[in-house]
Amino acid sequence: MLASVRQGAPARKWFALAVLMLPVLLVSIDNTALNFAIPDIAKELQPSAAQQLWIIDAYPLVLAGLLVAAGSLGDRIGRRKLLLIGATGFAVVSVIAAFSPTAEVLIAMRALLGLFGATLMPSTLSLLRTIFEDRSQRRLAIAVWATGFSVGSAIGPVVGGLLLTHFHWGSIFLIAVPILIPLVVLAPFLIDESRDPNTGPIDLIGVASSMIALGGLASGIKRLATHGFEPFAIIMLVVAVAAGWLFVRRMRRSSNPMLDIGLLRNPEFSGALSINLLSVVALTGFLYWVTQHLQLVTGLTVFESAIVLVPGVLAIVFSGLLVVQVVKHWSPGWVVAGGLTISTSAYVLMFFAGNDPEVWTIALLFGLLGIGIGAAETLSNDLVISSVPPAKAGAASAVSETAYEFGAVLGTTLLGGLLTAAYRGSLQVPAGVDKAHADAAMETLGGAVQSARDLGGAAGDALLTAAQHAFDQGATVMSAAGAVLMVTAVLVAVFTLRNAKA
Structure with a gap:
């Protein structure tokens, strides 16, 4: 099959695909390696539970808010x-991130x-x-593009594990x-x-409203999850909804909109986006x-942990x-549903x-989780970008990437x-643990492990056992x-x- 598809396209196209895979691999390597580096980062920079989540989430939160604007900008000034521009900026900032002295700087x-990441992914897919x-060549190319995240996930933990074994955690950014x-x-x-x-002139109000809507929605949801129903989180969500309403209103009235809102009424387009989002969650x-x-x-160890995940990748x-190959004989909808059932x-x-x-x-x-995710990501991305003409590929790709982020x-x-x-609700701090170590243990599992090491002896062992048990109790809820x-x-x-048609 692969040979027959390649025969129908010049070799230059496949070399171009190989080059476009580089930022895809980078993003997946960076994210996976960062997950494995969190314990080391927590030990050195001592972030709070909220800061630890922000270290992970700051990248996708900002990226999510800018994707639609970046996709539209690529349609206008040129996707290449x-x-x-994004690749150059990403490399420079990565070097700075590698030597962050505090959690705040790293965030x-x-x-x-x-x-800068917002400029990378929509550009590659569009x-x-x-x-x-x-269509057949494009579906294979998208399959390679989508599985590039998985290849990066396989390379990321191994490379990251080797780097973290011998070097400072900042080395994961230098790759x-x-x-x-x-x-x-x-x-x-x-x-x-x-x-x-x-394209017409850049719609600055549309760009701003999309950024506020997407960024505010992501930040508001995050704030609710970490702080509950507090006024600031509610205000962020209200502002996000208002900005979203303004964005939709402008897109409907524009003769040449950044995003064709009518696409969302297409069940295949909106369904593919929803599946993309839920799968990544x-x-x-x-x-x-x-x-x-x-x-x-x-x-x-970090490296041993990475090896455990390689079969799933x-x-x-x-x-x-x-x-x-499968969708040539079966409906894409039933293929995705079957794969996600396994997941x-x-x-x-x-x-x-x-x-x-x-x-x-x-x-x-x-x-098992990976079987359905792999199928869903390939087909959902194919359905999204195939539903628009090539001229609007940047905006459509940005919407797909927004769902992913x-x-x-x-x-x-x-x-x-x-x-x-659930971890905090289940953790019973043993008697004999002072307040400072107890508070650190209640923040994160990493804090509990460090506190147990500091305490040592029977008290440290008891705290570690209680924290590990509470963490796995929380995993049951999750x-x-x-x-x-x-x-x-x-x-x-x-x-x-x-x-949906194959």
């Missing part, structure tokens, strides 16, 4: 040009990475839409430089510039739990490529696995926040929520994609 650098005009240099050098030779020839939430469990509960890669079983089995599941059980759970935010915010809340999310994704696939 925007990609090169700020993660936010700047989100700014350029694929214009490079591969044939951006050698990855992005080939992109900046080769892209001008392999990729033709692509833009919308019929489930995947990110699982990774938030498993990276901490393997290191802080099971006691594996390979499952994502395999299913993402296999689905290109649902991962969370169901996790619920019944109890405290401190075996390492092989965790590897199996991640493998919101999923990443919600995975750590909602599922991660639920896990943290797994129930994850199962509900995956069942919802299955139903969305059945009812919105049942008439």
Whole structure:
């Protein structure tokens, strides 16, 4: 199959795809390696529970707020040009992030990475839409693009584990430089510039309203998860809804809108976006739990923890490529629903696995979860960008990426926040632990592990055991929520994609 598809496209297109995979690999490597580095970051920078979540979430929060604007900007000034600007900025900020002296500085650098990251992903996906005009070739290219996240996830933990074993945690950010240099050098030779020839002037009010709506919504949800129903969180959500209403109103009245709002009335388009979001929520939430469990509960090293996840990553890669062939014989809706049903079983089995599941059980759970995720990501992205003409590919790709990044935010915010809340509710601090160490233990599992080390002796052992038990009790609650999310994704696939064409 791959040979026949390649015969129908010049080799230059496939070399261009290889170059466009570099930022995809970078983003996935960066995110996965960061998850494994959180214990080291927590030990050195001593962030609070909220700051620890912000270190993870600052990048996707900023990125989510800017994606639609960046996609539209790429349509106007040129997607290749925007990609090169973003790659250069991302590399420079990554170097600064590597030497962050405080949690606050690291959070700020993660936010700047989100700014430049917003220019990368929509540009790569929209350029694929214009490079591969044939549907079969494009679906394979998107499958490779989507599984690139998984390949990066496989490389990220291994490379990150090796780096963290021998170097400072900041080294995980420096890997951006050698990855992005080939992109900046080769892209001008392999990729033709692509833009919308019929764009009007940049809609500054539309750009601002989309940023406020998406950024405010993501921040408000995060604030609710970490602080409850406080006035500031409610105000952020109200402002986000108002800005969203203004954005929709302007798009409907514009003769050449940044985003065709009518696409959202297309069940295949909106269904694919929803599946994309729900799948990433489930995947990110699982990774938030498993990276901490393997290191802080099971006691594996960073590298050993990464190896446990490799079979699941390979499952994502395999299913993402296999689905290109499967949808020639089966409806995309039923293929996605079937794959996500297998993913649902991962969370169901996790619920019944109890405290401190075996390492092989965790590897199996991640493998089951990955089967459906790989299929869903390939087909959902294909359905989204195939629904628009090439000239509007940037905006459509940005919407798809917005769903992905919101999923990443919600995975750590909602599922991660639920896990943290359940952990705190279950943790019974043993007698003999002073208030300072007890407070640190109640913040995060990492804080509890460090407090146990500081205390030592029987008190330290008792605190560590109590914290590990409470963390896995929280995982049981999180797994129930994850199962509900995956069942919802299955139903969305059945009812919105049942008439989708292969």
